[in-house]
Every structure is written in structure tokens, then in C-alpha cells.
Amino acid sequence: MALSVSQRGQDMPVSPFRKLAPFAEAAKARGRKVYHLNIGQPDIPTPPSAVEALRQADLRIISYSHGAGTESYRRKLTEYYHRAGIPVNFDEILVTTAGSEAILFALLTCLNPGDELVVPEPFYGTYTAFAIAAGVKIVTVTGTIDNGFALPPLADFEAVITPHTKAILLCNPSNPTGYVYTRQELEALLGLCQRHQLYLLSDEAYREYCYDGARATSALNLAGGEEYVVVLDTISKRYSACGARVGSLVTRNKAVFEAAFHFAQMRISPPGLGMLLGEAAVALPESYFAENRAEYQARRDLTVRRLQAMPGVQCPVPGGAFYVMAHLPVDDAERFGEWLLTDFAYENQTLMLSPANGFYQTPGLGRQQVRLAYILNLTDLDAALTCLEQALLAYPGRTTELTPEPAEAHAA
Structure with a gap:
């Protein structure tokens, strides 16, 4: 019998925001300028004071930390959460290798x-x-x-809950849609979890970035x-520190915390240098977030205004994060995204976007949608959107038809 990789290895998908890389x-090798709107990597500088604290640290040995993270950083994190109006104790915080590990541990x-x-x-x-x-099996x-990707009706959740259902997971504010779930929506979900004894897993990576007040x-x-x-x-988006790879899992459920901590011990400790940067960043004033929030809102407003002016494009106004999901008048968004990089240029420039089919599990959904990350400065963002506007006029697969959703999407 020939060697083969595991079934999970075979099932592992290509990253939806890197598949066109x-x-x-x-395209870059051919001398073309490519604007990257495919991934949430902001061009806003990581706070200089946090970087300087890392540079000035007395690091004779970069050693292992406690498996849950240094107590110094965890106590600093309680200060951050308290200022955000979230009272937690340091022993309810497990520091992780980015938000990614927090998701996996959960x-x-x-x-x-x-x-x-x-x-x-x-x-x-x-x-x-x-x-x-x-x-684990994801059920959607x-x-x-049409309603900006608001929370689906509670009845839709009830309809898919089985004896095998153990948790509900959502991202708030949402990546990829930018929707901000209301307190009422979250309370309804928690009530559902209480009735069916389910965990509520809440990915809050974009907490700071909500708009219009x-x-x-x-x-x-x-x-x-x-x-x-x-x-x-995670601190990735909060401080524009994606490469620091420091996140956290926070829960008041002691059994969950203890079990997650055992998983954390298996990888010994989270990134020490990242924790030093994160600890220094906690000292940043609220004005840091206010300035970034205003910048992201300006980028959002430009993106939405430009998209909504393009014929055939449907684009709701996202309330948070720094992404927008848009319907484009194209036959297939992934084919269009590839064409942008292989066949199209406007003044020797083009853009990379994320086809939205990678953000849906239901087959066929998202075929005419894209996720755009408005993470570039206003000048570059405007140029990228001009490329998109020109590309939509030139694309040979342009269509005015909205492809019907598959029947199984409605059945679910």
C-alpha cells in the first residue's frame, strides 16, 4: 500500500484569502502593481511605543513562560478588559498563540x-x-x-440543533461581513445555548473597530x-500586530479553562516576545483606538461609496471590523479574481480580492460575492477600487443575472 497523508490532511482547504496568491x-514578477484587498493586514503602524518597549527589554534569555502566559501580561490584560467594560480576573485568561490557537483550543x-x-x-x-x-462538523x-448579514432567525438555529450539537460559534464584529451583532441578538443566542446546553464561542478580534458610534x-x-x-x-487587529501572534481564550467556566490549559501545556508556552509587546500596548490611551477607528471608518465610507456607485454591485454598509462583502455582476467571483491577476491591468495596476465562496460551507453560495479588506491608506484604496471599477467594465464574464441560491441552502 502506498503512503498517503491523513484524511484530515486531504480535507484541509486552501486559505480562502490566500488561494489566489x-x-x-x-503578476508582480511581470512588473505589475498589485493592491492587496484580500487579507486583513492593515497598513497602520504597530504602536511605536510597544515596539520600543520590545527593543528596550532586558532579554538575556528568551525563556519559556507559564503555559497560560506570564502572570505580568495576564494581569495587564485584565486592565485592558476592565477599560473595555469587561470585568475578568487574570486566572480566567489563557494567553494563546494568536486568536487562531484560541479557536483551536476552544x-x-x-x-x-x-x-x-x-x-x-x-x-x-x-x-x-x-x-x-x-x-468537528460545522453546521451552518x-x-x-439583503439585510447586511444580520443574525439569521433563531428558528433557523433551532432547526439544525441535534443531539450532536455542542456549541455555537460567531465572530462579532464579523469577519467577513463587518456586521455587528446587537446585544439582543447575542442574548437570544445565549438563551438558545442555555435551553440546549451548548457553549457560546465568541470570536471578538475586532472589538475596538465599530463605526457610526x-x-x-x-x-x-x-x-x-x-x-x-x-x-x-487577539492583539493582531487591535494593535495592527498580526505577526506578534498573541491572543487569548477567556472564560469564567473553570472546567473549560482547566482543560484548555492542559492543551496549552502541550505546546509549553505562548510567544514571549509577543507578550512583551502586548503588555506595553495595554498602556496606550483610548485616543489610539479613536484615531484608528476614524481612519478605518473613512476607509469604509470610501469603499462603500465607490462600490455602490458601480453598476450591478450590491454592497451593504458594514458596521465594524474592516471588511465588506459585495455582490459583483460577474459569472464567477473566483474566476474573476484570477482574471484580475492574469489578464487585467489598468495603468499597470490591479488588485487581489478574496472570492466569497471560501466563506460559505453550503455549495454554490458566494459564487458572485467577494470579501474586500479596506486596510490600505485612502490613496491606495481609491486606486484599487478604480482598478475594480475598470475591471468590471472589461471582464468578459460580466453578467447582470443574479445566480439563484442552491436549493439545499433554503432547505437548511
């Missing part, structure tokens, strides 16, 4: 192989990879672009959620 690299801790995880789609595409790694309820509600602030809520967090 080889075409982008080839799935490994709260679900057994074969259990079901309910997720509203479209969802952060990497959830699929973590579910495969944990042996489908949101719609809105504020995100943390699931940790829902009354009666102590045993049900597990929050997954």
Missing part, C-alpha cells in the same frame, strides 16, 4: 470528534480548517446580503453566561 506573485476543549458546531455563514474561512483539525445557518457587546457581559461563554481574542 500564486497569481498575484506572478474546539478541542468544548467538543468531541464527531460533534457539531453551528456557525452562521458566511464565516471566517479558517474556522473550517480548525474544525477539520479537531474532528445562512445569512443574506456603535459599540460591540462582549459575550462575557451577557447575564447568565458564566458557564456557557468562551471568548476568543
